[in-house]
Amino acid sequence: MKVSNELLEKYNVQVPRYTSYPPANHFNDTFSGDDYTSLITASNLSDPNHIGFYIHIPFCKQICFYCGCNFIVMVNDDAVKKYIDAVKEEIRLTIKDIDKSRKVTQIHYGGGTPNAINSVFLKELNQLLFDNFEFIDNPEIAIECNPALLTWEYMDQLFDAGFNRFSFGIQDFDPDILRNVNRLPSALPVDELIQYVKKHDPKMSVNLDFIYGLPQQDAESFGETIKKAIAMRPDRIVTFSYAHVPWMKTHQRILEKKGLPNAEEKMEMFLTAYKLMKDGGYIPIGLDHYALPEDELAVALNDHKLHRNFQGYCTKRTTGQVYGFGVSSIGQLTEGYAQNTKDQFKYISQINKGILPVEKGYKVKAHEIIIREVINELMCNKYINWYKLGESLDISADKIKQTVGYNAEVLESFKADDLLSYDENEIHITELGTVFIRNIVAAFDPALKQSEKQYSKSL
Incomplete structure (x- = not known):
């Protein structure tokens, strides 16, 4: 496998690691x-x-x-x-x-x-x-x-x-x-x-x-x-x-x-x-x-x-x-996330008062659950079948595509760079595409376009 400097320059940008969504x-x-x-x-x-x-x-x-x-x-x-x-x-x-x-x-x-x-x-x-x-x-x-x-x-x-x-x-x-x-x-x-x-x-x-x-x-x-x-x-x-x-x-x-x-x-x-x-x-x-x-x-x-x-x-x-x-730990549940305080002394104090030491969290919205499933499938299995995923989520493949902002032009760009192959039913990430998989899944994250958050670079 070879990676050109052109691809490095194109894809070495700040994107999430997607260990969770959001x-x-x-x-x-x-x-x-x-x-x-x-x-x-x-x-x-x-x-x-x-x-x-x-x-x-x-x-x-x-x-x-x-x-x-x-x-x-x-x-x-x-x-x-x-x-x-x-x-x-x-x-x-x-x-x-x-x-x-x-x-x-x-x-x-x-x-x-x-x-x-x-x-x-x-x-x-x-x-x-x-x-x-x-x-x-x-x-x-x-x-x-x-x-x-x-x-x-x-x-x-x-x-x-x-x-x-x-x-x-x-x-x-x-x-x-x-x-x-x-x-x-x-x-x-x-x-x-x-x-x-x-x-x-x-x-x-x-x-x-x-x-x-x-x-x-x-x-x-x-x-x-x-x-x-x-x-x-x-x-x-x-x-x-x-x-x-x-x-x-x-x-x-x-x-x-x-x-x-x-x-x-x-x-x-x-x-x-x-x-x-x-x-x-x-x-x-x-x-x-x-x-x-x-x-x-x-x-x-x-x-x-x-x-x-x-x-x-x-x-x-x-x-x-x-x-x-423990401090800073994250509860990662189907319907949301909860992260504990990072302060050791605050953590112990709240626990001693019988209070869960939650500092921040997030309740996942229905459309974000769909996006999360798409991102997880691609990040983990380097493959997605829209219709099979629709069956597991009990919604149509078209609804999933609409939710993640499916854009054939973007996929064509990835395909031209030999990062994936696709048709209307499936996406397969190539060996080269695995190197840039964070960039690929970011294309199915509509919220990223409006975000000003900072992330580490993909490479």
């Missing part, structure tokens, strides 16, 4: 805890019926200069305990309104650095959910880990706590590049870490996460990192494009002084990694994931049954409405 920067601060409670109640009667939980652990040992997440530099264990106690209470406040006959498909811990805290806290949180809900067979109990903080003993404790999927944030195997962005390398040999998980249970899943677009990276160096990852045969490999948003995360300005790769250099890194992973037997999944052929994500892609939420790609088997806990 995107999170459309949430409004008039949304209250009571509004969220009404969404929770409504979610019991909405599809998907299954439940997902997201738990945000904001604590980090140090700041990684590329980080775009909500984090708190750890002070002491007492502060962690107060926070975890508040999360437990938020869980209790929330789940009293969730129908207990519904089953849980996924628990996901993100951060911050979830493994920066004592594993006892993680086990207690999991147990609280295990005690209150039934789970599907083979649910996904996932945790994002900074391998710089892992020990073999800590891994055993994570197994004991019930985790069965591990995302190890490697970012790069080059110690000089890591040092430049204030990231420590893995404390344990990564290949042995993967083998340790598989030895405990071959059914457990491991993915290695990397970032491209950091200072000092180039296609050759990033290619060497990816070669090492492929040789270790994790179930999944993820290559995130560094999102430079210094207007939101001021510490990222440090990287500007160190020198960031331009769009052409980032694209060369992406294409190098893409080819290496395809040649290495990995299947490209959506924007940035790669999976072994037998992995559940690869099977779901083949069957057009991929889904996506704030936590990343999942299958429709593990898809659920997601209830978020």
Whole structure:
């Protein structure tokens, strides 16, 4: 696959990442805890019926200069305990309104650095959910880990706590590049870490996460990192494009002084990694994931049954409405979204008063649900059949097209650039089109034309 400079120049523009629709920067601060409670109640009667939980652990040992997440530099264990106690209470406040006959498909811990805290806290949180809900067979109990903080003993404790999927944030195997962005390398040999998980249970899943677009990276160096990852045969490999948003995360300005790769250099890194992973037997999944052929994500892609939420790609088997806990976490329900306050002390104070700590949110309108389904299908499955989607939404294909502002002239432009093929019934995203899929789905977002919101660039 080749990407011309003309296409780069044409499509490297600011567009949403579409992990939700509408995107999170459309949430409004008039949304209250009571509004969220009404969404929770409504979610019991909405599809998907299954439940997902997201738990945000904001604590980090140090700041990684590329980080775009909500984090708190750890002070002491007492502060962690107060926070975890508040999360437990938020869980209790929330789940009293969730129908207990519904089953849980996924628990996901993100951060911050979830493994920066004592594993006892993680086990207690999991147990609280295990005690209150039934789970599907083979649910996904996932945790994002900074391998710089892992020990073999800590891994055993994570197994004991019930985790069965591990995302190890490697970012790069080059110690000089890591040092430049204030990231420590893995404390344990990564290949042995993967083998340790598989030895405990071959059914457990491991993915290695990397970032491209950091200072000092180039296609050759990033290619060497990816070669090492492929040789270790994790179930999944993820290559995130560094999102430079210094207007939101001021510490990222440090990287500007160190020198960031331009769009052409980032694209060369992406294409190098893409080819290496395809040649290495990995299947490209959506924007940035790669999976072994037998992995559940690869099977779901083949069957057009991929889904996506704030936590990343999942299958429709593990898809659920997601209830978020902790600072900055987002509840992602069928009829709307609710995001908690990002202030740790405000969060704990409100929880202690029995108040859901919602800072902002959004009630999704009927036409936005239609747009969301179109965007999800294209982002996940790189394919849409207007009539099949109409059947699932119980509306006509023409109504869907009208709602998303279907424009054949725009599609012709994408087709001329070899990004997609289409007829009146279907759209198929090409291999090249996957690179620019955010641009393609933005064409089905009528609200984007009127928006003045800022987003990271597509490349």
